[in-house]
Amino acid sequence: MPTRKYDDTPKFGALYARTVKATLRRADYEPDADGLTLELPRSAIDQDHLTAYRDVTGFAAGPALPATYPHVLAFPLHLDLMSDPSFPYKPMGIVHLSNTITQLQPIPMHAEPAIRVHSTAERPHPKGTVFDIVSEVTVDGEVVWTDLTTLLSRSAGNENASVDLLPDPEVDPSAWWDLRGNLGRRYAAASGDRNPIHLFKLTAQAFGFPRQIAHGMWAKAASLASLQRGTKLPDAFTVRVDFRKPVLLPSRVQFGSRTTGKTTDFALYDERRELTHLVGQLQAV
Known part of the structure; x- marks a missing residue:
């Protein structure tokens, strides 16, 4: 499984342009065989951005990040992964089915977490194909937070597939x-x-x-x-x-x-x- 490392968070402008391009790719497109892992060794937290996030979601101010905030830090890597030529599905139109976050310990608001993102193997669903994007956050070399984002790519599906x-x-x-x-x-x-x-x-x-x-x-x-x-x-x-x-x-x-x-x-x-x-x-x- 190849790994791509970044010196800085990918910029949204380029990511959305690539997302549109990936959505418009031809129907007979065949992706690369191997999956991709993305790594950002250091993610700086913009305190003004964090305040805006607290305001819109309702989290009170405090010394630790809201439990859902690392998902925002990882989201540019999600977009980068789903718009990469190795990704097998068209990103626009994918349905977010569920999300599971495990916080092992609070993340200090002034931390500089490292983020690692990859996708799991696909599995059948009555309405198409399901897969997960896994995000892992480490602080000072210790895993402190993980996120499992479960997504559906619609297709004919398998009516006998089990649904969790x-x-x-x-x-x-x-x-x-x-x-x-x-x-x-x-x-x-x-x-x-x-x-x-x-x-x-x-x-x-x-x-x-x-x-x-x-x-x-x-x-x-x-x-x-x-x-x-x-x-x-x-x-x-x-x-x-x-x-x-x-x-x-x-x-x-x-x-x-x-x-x-x-x-x-x-x-x-x-x-x-x-x-x-x-x-x-x-x-x-």
Whole structure:
């Protein structure tokens, strides 16, 4: 498996241009046989950028990074991987199914973490092919955080393929969030994820949505920020979310959670609780 190392974080302008080119490549394209690992030995954290991320997701200020923030640091490498000629799928149109983060210890906000990213082998899904992008963050040579981003490339699929899903939790609403139409643009500015389905009504309609939708990783971050406001999150935990139905913007949603021992189940619903947008489970380590 070849490895590509960087001296600095790849720039989004070039990455998005390459992403569009990769999406438009011919149907009979055959990728390189070997997978690719990307490594960034040092990632400097911009404190103004971190503040903007806290503001849009709801995390309070503190000495450690929000648990979801390293995903933002790794995201340019995700784009670089998915737009590389070795990548077997067209990046635009890939569906984010779930995300699992394991924080082994809090990451200091002034750390300079190293990041390593690679993809896993594909596996069948009823609606196409599923694969994972794995991100690993180290500080001073010690692994402190990992992320498993599960993605679906749509195709004919295998109707007999098994699907790993979190159970629907039984939780009562504890908060209602009024989400403005510009939320996607605000999170895009803080995260770098400028997928057009999140930005404007017209750009979302071009991909089949009635209007723009919230980022799934914003919903996960906002859920964890809400949990943190209720009770302090443990230093070490694994938290997984499954993304069910898109959150249209603007809209009003309700959030609920329940803690039993070391496990916290949570969910995000629409205002009338007719749609489940996200289900999650946090397990203290």
